Amino acid sequence: MEWLTNLICGTSIAHTAFLYALVIAAGVLLGRIKIFGVSLGVTFVLFVGILLGHFGLSVNGEILHFVKEFGLILFVFSIGLQVGPGFFASFKSEGIKLNMMAMAIIALNIIVALVIFFFDDSIGLMIVGILSGAVTNTPGLGAAEQALNQLYTDGVIYEVPQLALGYAVAYPLGLSASSSP
Numbered sequence: 001m002e003w004l005t006n007l008i009c010g011t012s013i014a015h016t017a018f019l020y021a022l023v024i025a026a027g028v029l030l031g032r033i034k035i036f037g038v039s040l041g042v043t044f045v046l047f048v049g050i051l052l053g054h055f056g057l058s059v060n061g062e063i064l065h066f067v068k069e070f071g072l073i074l075f076v077f078s079i080g081l082q083v084g085p086g087f088f089a090s091f092k093s094e095g096i097k098l099n100m101m102a103m104a105i106i107a108l109n110i111i112v113a114l115v116i117f118f119f120d121d122s123i124g125l126m127i128v129g130i131l132s133g134a135v136t137n138t139p140g141l142g143a144a145e146q147a148l149n150q151l152y153t154d155g156v157i158y159e160v161p162q163l164a165l166g167y168a169v170a171y172p173l174g175l176s177a178s179s180s181p
Contacts (some may be wrong), residue, residue, distance in 0.1 A: 016059040020067070023049045043175055046168040072142040109135055129166025134174040141167050 027045025040047070059067075090098070113131045117123060123130075125148075132141040141163060148160055 011060045013060075013063060016063045016067070019052070019057060019059055023052060040172060043172045046171060050165070050168055068142070068145075072139060076139055106135065124162055125160055126162040126166035129163040129168075130170045131166075132163075133167035133170030136171060136174045 024045055027048040028042060030048065031039060031041045031044035033039060109131055113127050117127045128144045129141060132138070132144065144163060145160065148163075
């Protein structure tokens with residue numbers, strides 16, 4: 001029975017894999033539930049992770065850093081595979097116009113985030129996570145965490161929970177806004 005206790009409450013790689021499997025499986029299953037015809041889908045995985053983190057379940061920091069970096073690499077790679085073949089072909093039609101519109105939307109989002117920050121500076125770094133989540137920009141969240149870690153060069157990996165919390169709160173809204181007709 002000691003192995004089961006270590007699996008649930010330990011700090012090993014097996015513990016980390018177990019927690020990630022638990023969070024993903026529970027999030028996918030709960031995401032299938034529809035309330036008034038609306039479901040959160042795989043976005044529910046974020047909420048399950050927040051809930052388990054609230055109750056004190058955590059993983060080893062070094063393993064967490066590896067999983068975050070590796071997951072971000074896989075995410076960017078898969079997006080590249082999906083979008084890459086049609087990227088240059090899109091410039092032939094309306095690609096430049098659409099890219100300029102996307103840049104304008106991002107600039108407007110940054111302006112709104114700065115205005116919110118200046119009027120309520122207690123929001124702190126959470127505004128960066130909110131900005132990344134609102135535009136469903138997971139690589140932007142990773143870049144923000146990397147930038148913060150480069151500010152502190154003492155060799156310690158800093159976890160800023162406000163970034164992840166802001167991202168997790170804003171991401172479902174950004175996802176629903178981008179998928180609505």
